[in-house]
Amino acid sequence: MSDRPRKQPGPDHPITVTPTGERVVVTVAGKVVADTQNALSLHEATYPAVQYVPLADVDQSLLERTGTQTYCPYKGEAGYYSIKVDDTTVADAIWEYQAPHDAVSQIKGHVAFYPDRVESITIG
Template sequence: MTDRPRKQPGPDHPITITPTGKRVVVTVAGKVVADTGDALSLREATYPAVQYVPLADVDQTLLERTGTRTYCPYKGEASYYSITAGGERSVDAIWEYQAPYDAVAQIKDHVAFYPDRVDEIKIG
């Protein structure tokens, strides 16, 4: 991993993490996959905000870890889960940074969901 570029958030690529302050509920195939009042909103550059949900507030019996890995120079290496109830649509639907870089350390032990791989991410 040492040959991968590692970048710091800054004015050209800002990243902010704040408490969402509202209940976040994620559903797939009629099942509640996550339900929390402790989500974090990560805003990165011009991308839409992403809700990071504590893994402890996710029904882990619905998850299956996959071998997929991706890399972000600002956050580190991500690993993935599929949501078994969602079938093919929900393959690699969830990602997490198990050892996030210091600038985004708050997202450790949290996961995020691809909106198009779940039925709904309800905030409020």
């Protein structure tokens, strides 16, 4: 992993992590997968904000870790989970930075959901 580029957020690529301050509920196939009052909003450059939900507030009985991994020079190595609800499996719907870079250390212990792979992500 030491050969991978590691970048710091800055004026050309800002990243902020702040408490969402509202309830976040994620559903798949009509089932609540996550429900929290403790989500974090990660704002990165010009991308839409991403909700990071504490893993403790996710129904982990529905998760299956996959072998998929990706790398972000700003955040680190991400691992993935699929979500299985009854006969529905949504592959690699969740990602997690188990050892995030220092600039985004607040997201440790949190997971994020791909909005186009889950039924809904409701904030408020």
